[in-house]
Amino acid sequence: MTAVGAAAEIDTYMLAMPSPDSPVVLPQWISRGNTHPNSRYQDPIWSMAPLIDNPGTGLVKLHWKNCPGPLLDQVKLAAWTMINGQLRPTYLQTRGVQARSRSGGTDMLATCHEWMRLARWLHERQITSLAACAETEWRAYANERLSQVSRDTAAIICVRLANLWAFDQLSARPSGIARPPWEAEGVDDFLPAVGTAGGGENATEPLDPRVLGPLLIWAIRFIDDFADDILAAWAERRRMVAVAAAAKAAPAGWAALEEWLLPMARAGHPLPANSGKSEIQVATTYIAALTGSNRGQVSRFVKQYGLAEIAAERPGPCPLRVPVTGRINGEPWREHVDFNEAAELMKHLGTAATIILLYLTGMRPQEVQGLRSGCCPDPAPTADGTDGRRLIHSHHYKNVTDDDGNHISAGEVRQVPWVAITPVVHAIRVLERMVPEGELLLSTAHHEFHSRHGHAGALKKHTLTLRIESFVNWVNREAGVQGLSDQTIPEDPQGAIGLGRFRRSLAWHIARRPGGLIALAIQYGHMRTVLDARTSSSYGARGRGGIHAILDVETALAAADTAARLRDRVAAGENVSGPAARRALTAAAHTPRFEGRIVPRTFARKASTFLARDGIVLYDNPDAFLICAFKHDNALCEPEPGATAPRQYDCRPGCGNTVRTDTHAHQLRERADELDQFAAHAPGPVSKRLHANASRLRETADTHDATAHSAEALT
Known part of the structure; x- marks a missing residue:
């Protein structure tokens, strides 16, 4: 047994030297259901598919042509060691709770790309061995590479580069690359300045309501109104394609074309057509299925009678013989579904369902x-x-x-x-x-x-x-x-x-x-109720993870914005009314203002703590024209036990959490005027209800005027 072989037996973290025919991914790292082909060590392209079981992840490949020749063998061995090895626990224990002994296939690919980028940088400086990458080279490379990216990305790059050194030590033939200096000195001094934007869900901008509104309306319209028509049309199209493909050339088919297609052309009617890659063409498959002809027969018939030119001049539809049941504003959304649009509509139907799942779950x-x-x-x-x-x-x-x-x-x-x-x-x-x-x-x-x-x-x-x-x-x-x-x-x-x-x-x-x-x-409203319950039926998460963290962040930011607006309004001289007015002013005075939209990862925990302050978190309710200084025991909206936010869709008059400003009173009167305008053009019973609602809104505004006080008088 060689010394290397003995070392591999003693040290389970060290791997034996691979041969040219060794599999890129050793069997123990391939799940039972993964049947993707495995590459060999000598191959110029390594498939990472044997490591990928997530259906939403692409089956990526590693191309070794991107690594300079003099450094190829060294980087390749380190990459193989990473794919099949594990970092030592002693190495991981100092690297935080998120450190992993092995990462996923796509992350390994990104790490290898980072190593090859370093190799190309070294090669440009005529350095042909990783052993020559000493502290001076590490510092120079970090100074150049990390200045091009955000702080969060730079931190990830530092981890990936450090892993080159860590996995090199576990390979059967270590290159001897030096330990990166940030491993000893700490990474902070090597990263870009604090304040560069980070990633994560909390930094993602929500979709504009003007976009999301009609997008969701059309997605639901596809599912509820169009789906039956589209699915039936697709089934009919597939049936017709199968019929056309199976038909044999026979005299009856030619006769059917003479009886149906030729009179149509001679009468000057449009001919069934579809748009090819560059020109309009006769719809051969559609015509074959309708007439029982063979597609070859249709092509010969079109050529014999010069129908291609006619179709180009007078292209006609290819209606599928399926009923249209979907409606838009009470009218059918199509006279018919066309043979040529069925595939596109199926694609849009799947997309509509995806939009609903992404947004409403x-x-x-x-x-x-x-x-x-x-x-x-x-x-x-x-x-x-x-x-x-x-x-x-x-x-x-x-x-x-x-x-x-x-x-x-x-x-x-x-x-x-x-x-x-x-x-x-x-x-x-x-x-x-x-x-x-x-x-x-x-x-x-x-x-x-x-x-x-x-x-x-x-x-x-x-x-x-x-x-x-x-x-x-x-x-x-x-x-x-x-x-x-x-x-x-x-x-x-x-x-x-x-x-x-x-x-x-x-x-x-x-x-x-x-x-x-x-x-x-x-x-x-239903979703807010479920989200606030956070019981055994918690909405999409274990404990307070998942969507809860994002909701807490957004709710906390919204509450802070509400408090800031209240401060601004009273500072401008507006009066405040409502049973919770004094409490709301106190809460607004002690709520921080958030400038900008950069939200660190740690903010989710702080947001949860912020929202748990019963009685001093302010929720804007633009539809009720008020602010809710939510105190659970006072709420008439009957929130779930343990809820930290009101059921704002179920806001009720007379609630002890209500706060209004002069701006709200102005908005109440504006809304009342709008209702009166609607009432003037509405039928009698509807008009009466609209006028009654307008009167109630004005009474609420009058109550505010009669009971409102300045901030100085309340505090």
């Missing part, structure tokens, strides 16, 4: 990508005969590790399911009609309607982002056709509609739009 995108058919079973009736809550059983993937602290790519079943509101259930049921039983709801194999590439797993983040953009474009075109210019989706001021923005937007709208200004007021 609070799931992270990867959890949505991991949902399978059957994840939301119908509940059994309760003792009183009513249906119980519908729950979504899903996998989560973030920070999932085994008992040894190694990353688990397949994730694990979430211990506490998500609560599914009605639009979410409808979206899941539609997706279940699009994929086989037990399959991923967003399975790539069943959501590629124009082609079959055989990609594994679920639709990936980039594809879903592009599909949402395509959905928005379709909606805006359709809104123009339908005369619904008020329902177009504008561009978001903060940029593209990324998948991560839906989760933050959910928290933003629950915290800041309690009446549901964009849609689904009742559902928003």
